Amino acid sequence: MTKPGIDLTPLLRQEMMPTVWCPGCGHGIIARGIATALMSLGLDMDQVAFVGGIGCSGRAPFYFDANSMHTTHGRALAFATGLKMVNPKLTVIVPMGDGDSMAIGGNHLIHAARRNIDITAVVFNNSIYGMTGGQGAPTSPLDSRSTTSPMGSIEPAFDTVELALAAGATYVARTTTFDFQEMPQLIAGAIRHHGFSVVEVLSQCPTYYGRLNKLGEAPDMLLYERDRTKLLEAFGPPPEITREEMVGQLPIGLFRDEERPEYVDQYHGLIARAGGGKSAS
Amino acid sequence: MRLVQGNEAVALAAVHAGCNFYSGYPITPATEIMEMMARQMPKTGGVFIQMEDEIGSIAAAIGAAWGGAKAMTATSGPGFSLMQENLGYACMTQTPVVVVDSQRGGPSTGLPTLPAQGEVMQARYGTHGDHEVIVLTASSVVEAYRMTVEAFNLSERYRLPVILLLDAVLSHMRENVEFPDVPVRERVMPTIDENFLPFGPDAPFVPFGSGHHTVVTGMSHDETGLPKALAGQAVQRILRGVQERLAQDAREITFYHEMELADADIVLLTYGITARAAREAVGLLRADGVKAGLLDLQTLWPFPEWLILEKTQAAKAVLVPELNLGQYVIPVRAAIAGRCPVESLGRCDGELFTPEAMVEAAKALAHSLEIGGVAHD
Ligand SMILES: Cc1ncc(C[n+]2csc(CCOP(=O)(O)OP(=O)(O)O)c2C)c(N)n1
Ligand code: SF4
Numbered sequence: 174m175t176k177p178g179i180d181l182t183p184l185l186r187q188e189m190m191p192t193v194w195c196p197g198c199g200h201g202i203i204a205r206g207i208a209t210a211l212m213s214l215g216l217d218m219d220q221v222a223f224v225g226g227i228g229c230s231g232r233a234p235f236y237f238d239a240n241s242m243h244t245t246h247g248r249a250l251a252f253a254t255g256l257k258m259v260n261p262k263l264t265v266i267v268p269m270g271d272g273d274s275m276a277i278g279g280n281h282l283i284h285a286a287r288r289n290i291d292i293t294a295v296v297f298n299n300s301i302y303g304m305t306g307g308q309g310a311p312t313s314p315l316d317s318r319s320t321t322s323p324m325g326s327i328e329p330a331f332d333t334v335e336l337a338l339a340a341g342a343t344y345v346a347r348t349t350t351f352d353f354q355e356m357p358q359l360i361a362g363a364i365r366h367h368g369f370s371v372v373e374v375l376s377q378c379p380t381y382y383g384r385l386n387k388l389g390e391a392p393d394m395l396l397y398e399r400d401r402t403k404l405l406e407a408f409g410p411p412p413e414i415t416r417e418e419m420v421g422q423l424p425i426g427l428f429r430d431e432e433r434p435e436y437v438d439q440y441h442g443l444i445a446r447a448g449g450g451k452s453a454s
Numbered sequence: 455m456r457l458v459q460g461n462e463a464v465a466l467a468a469v470h471a472g473c474n475f476y477s478g479y480p481i482t483p484a485t486e487i488m489e490m491m492a493r494q495m496p497k498t499g500g501v502f503i504q505m506e507d508e509i510g511s512i513a514a515a516i517g518a519a520w521g522g523a524k525a526m527t528a529t530s531g532p533g534f535s536l537m538q539e540n541l542g543y544a545c546m547t548q549t550p551v552v553v554v555d556s557q558r559g560g561p562s563t564g565l566p567t568l569p570a571q572g573e574v575m576q577a578r579y580g581t582h583g584d585h586e587v588i589v590l591t592a593s594s595v596v597e598a599y600r601m602t603v604e605a606f607n608l609s610e611r612y613r614l615p616v617i618l619l620l621d622a623v624l625s626h627m628r629e630n631v632e633f634p635d636v637p638v639r640e641r642v643m644p645t646i647d648e649n650f651l652p653f654g655p656d657a658p659f660v661p662f663g664s665g666h667h668t669v670v671t672g673m674s675h676d677e678t679g680l681p682k683a684l685a686g687q688a689v690q691r692i693l694r695g696v697q698e699r700l701a702q703d704a705r706e707i708t709f710y711h712e713m714e715l716a717d718a719d720i721v722l723l724t725y726g727i728t729a730r731a732a733r734e735a736v737g738l739l740r741a742d743g744v745k746a747g748l749l750d751l752q753t754l755w756p757f758p759e760w761l762i763l764e765k766t767q768a769a770k771a772v773l774v775p776e777l778n779l780g781q782y783v784i785p786v787r788a789a790i791a792g793r794c795p796v797e798s799l800g801r802c803d804g805e806l807f808t809p810e811a812m813v814e815a816a817k818a819l820a821h822s823l824e825i826g827g828v829a830h831d
Contacts, residue, residue, distance in 0.1 A: 186667070188680065219665050224517070235669060235680075240662035242520060243671035244513065245543050251510035255517030255525065258501045259475055260663055263521070281513075284506040440501065447496035 181208040184218065186238045193232055197391025199350035199376030203297050204233050206374065207266065209357035214364060222263045224253040226278060228270035228304045229378075230297035247278030250285045253292050261291070261437045264364060271298040271312040275331050279311075286340035286369050290436040293363045293370045296333050299378035307381030318385040334428055337371035344370035345429040349398040350377060352425060359427060368435050375402065375423075458631050460624040461528075463595045464554055465490035467602035468526050471638050473552070474500035475523035477514035479507055479533060482566045483622040484556040487528040508533035512540040512553065519549045520670060522661040524606060524641070528554035530622075531564060534573055535580070541615055542581030543672045546689075548696075550609035550659055552602070556620040557777075559804045568804030569621035571726055571777035575784075577617045578755045586696045588612065588707065589755040591619040593729040595629040601709070601752055603636040608707060610639045612699065613659050619754070621727050621777065623806060651677040655695050700756045708761055709752035714740065718747025719825045720816050721769040723762070723786060725751040727806065728775050734809035739816055744825070746816055754782065759789045766790060771819050775799040775807050795823065 185208065194200050211221065223234035227246035234241035240263070244252045249267050257265045274282050274296050285292060301319055302308040309319040309326055312333065316325040337345045344366040346359040356374060363370035377383060377394035388394050405426030444450075458466070464487050468476070476491035478484075488504070495502035501518065505511040508529050515525040529537065534555040544551050559565025560572045573580075577589045588608050592598040598620060605616040644658045651657055652668045654677040660666060669679040676688035700707065711729070713736055715721065720739070724732040729750040739746035749765045751758065766772055771794055774783040780798035787796040799815045801807065819825075 186669075218667065220663065222662055235671075238667050240520075240667055241669045241671075242517070242662075243669070243673065244517075245539055245672060248509060248513045248540065251505060251513035252517035252520075254503065254505075254510075255475065255477060255514030255519075255523075256521040256662065257517075258503060258514070259518045259521035259523040260661075263663060280506050281510055284510070440496075440503075444496045444499055449496045449499040 179209070179212065181205065181212060184208045184211055184238060186236055189235045192236055194229060195380045197377070197379045198229065199299060199378070200230055200233070200297050202350040202353060203295065203356070203374045203376055204236055206353065206356035206360055207233070207268070207295060208237070210361035210364060213357065213361050216264055220263055222256060222265050223268065224249045224256065224265060225268050226270065226273040228273045228302070230268055230270040231273060233268035247273050247276070248281060249273070250278065250281040250292065250294065254285060254290055257290055257292055258437060258440065265292045266364065267292055267294045269294055269296050270303070271296060271300065271333070272302045272310045275311045275333065275336065283336070283340040286337055286342040286371070288436040289341060289343055289368045289433050291367055291369070293360070293372070295360060296371060296373040297376050298333060298373050299376040299382055301378055301382040303378045303381060307385055319381070320385070333371065333373040338429055342371045343368035343429065343431050343433050346371070346427045347373040347375070347423070347425045349375040349402055349425060351395045351398040352404070362427070362430065366430065368433060455630050455632050457628050458595055459486060459626060459628050460595050460598050460620060461486035461556070461626070462490055463599040463631070464528070464602045464618070464620070465494060466633070467599040468552070468606070469494050469498060470636070471603045471606035472524045472640070473526050473606065474498065475515060475518035475525040476500070476527065477503045477505050477511045477518070477525070478527050478529065479505055479511050481530045481533045483558055483625040484528045484530045484554065486625070487554060508536040509540060512537040512551070515551050516540060516544050516547070516549050519551050520662050522663065524550070524610070526552040526554065528556065530556050530558050531560045531573060532562070534576065538580040541587070542583055542585060544615040545581065545585035545587060546672045547670050548613040548653060548659070549615070550613050551615045552605045552609055552618065553615055554618045554620060556622060556625040558622045559802060565804040567622055569623040569727060569777060569806060570802060570804065571619070571621060571728065571781070572802065573619060574754060574776070574778065574781045577619055584693055586614060586693070586700055587755060588614055588616045588753070589619060590616065590709065590752055591726040591754055592624065592752060593727055593750065595624070595627060596631045596634065597752065598624060599631070599633050600636050603638060604709065607639040610641060610659070612696065614696070619726060624727050652679050653677045653692060656699070704756065704758065704760060707753060707756070708758040710758070710761060711750040712765060713748040713750070715747035715749060715765050717745055718768070719745040719770040720747070720820055721766050721772045722746060722748045722812065722816065723751070723772055723774045724748065724776070725754055725782065728777060731807045731809045731812055732775060735812035735816065738809055738813045744817060744820055757785050762786060762789050766794070769794055770825050771823055772796045773799055773812070773816050773819055775812055775815070777806070778802055795819070
């Protein structure tokens, strides 16, 4: 793994600094995790594309000195699908919010997973809508407070990992902004993986989630993340864990890393069978 | 000569125009375009993908454009409504993409198999915010072919989404055709340096992977693509630039046919499928001594005000038959600004106009204005 203190600035788009993110926001830690992963993989940024949606998390593409696309709310994976299909050489990374990926963009998430297209989705899950000011998300835990659930949420939350596994993603991991040691490795694994990868990173939104749920400042929230999660054997086999066990102790680590025919490859096989010769790229 | 369906002509034209990416979601009466592209794309090395909905279809097409493809999607009213947000994204990001909307009766699910022209305004103004867009239409299979190629050419030239409006009848109609050889505007990859402004005036479209780390965003941005301070002013400047370019080239991008306009008292102004009956109606009216003429538009937007004014200069009345309850008649009336009466002839029951219905409306109009030739009718 890349050592702390390594200079990541060549990967970043200096003219967009500082970021829009609030002091203490976890999104910057995730961006650092992605940059660290890219640095460790030594990828040529000419061949890296970031495709983001809308939200605090969706701004991430602006901060990388790569091919950057900031699309519409929830639709990033659909844009990314077209991009990857015609230009398979590109490494496509999709930073998404939890609302972005699982509310408005839930449909695209499950279908990208089903197709197993070689795209890496990094879900910045802060359990709330940050950009719009603290409304409830499909990932907001039962009883948690938001501006649209002022008396506590009565809806059960989506579990990103379960959803991604069920939909067919072939690389599925969860980590937190507290667990920075593991994060870049999990993201690098996802980028290297040939197929659809979902890395959920539990992130803190001190400005809304923290304040509305009385979780304290950013450092307190990092400790909260530590306490509500349980590290699996980080790169071991998929866990045998019951739903009940997950409630208090959300497992983090690598849940799946398997090979299944990848969508762009499948399509190119089809071109070959149709006698179409050279592909669109 | 061969018997070709309207939708098939669109698919063949797209391939001819260099389309190498198609994304879509099935919907009557546009589905055959998709089915045909599913067969054609792999054969030509292009990409076909059936997306999970129309929002995803246009998103994938725009993503593919930035990947370097000439991209197209096709749909009908309900899907076209779903595409509106991302159509605006294509406008804001100056992305060339072709969207075919085969119109059926609406609103909502409406009349899935029957024709309409209910999206004339939606095609122009459906997405939120100020923007320019080019909208073409056609009245025959051959024209659908030609306009599809032109749609690609214009979207390349102006870096805009171009919308081709068909309708249920034209999509499904078969005609004996010989396809014209419509020239194709090829995409040239310019050499760019570090001073390249991806959204500068007349900037060529440079897809991802070129080495220039372009930022593409639907947020207001300046010529660099970055949403910097004063982005509001910058985007206004960019949008005005697009507007001016289209206005300058108005004569080149406005496609139309005319018939007997020189001495016409009554001008029928039509577009799309409605032109077919109008051509016959003009003949019938002339035979009855009514000096009728036809202006049939293939380019609906940018609004060809100059053309309409030019062609109706001497007219005593204008009749606008359309398969809606009066949409395009609104800007036509505004353009003519009271110089002569502009009448709407509209219907949205899923039926086409017969020439006789147009003759009757034209005669009634002539009669009410005491225009010669119908006094004894
Ligand atoms: C179609 C559409 N609906 C609503 C919005 C408003 N909106 C912007 S960001 C956002 C939610 C952001 O939350 P999340 O995806 O969790 O990302 P975060 O900001 O927390 O990183 C919403 C609802 C929008 N931009 N577009
Ligand atoms: S609102 Fe929340 S998620 Fe958004 S930048 Fe601030 S802390 Fe981060």
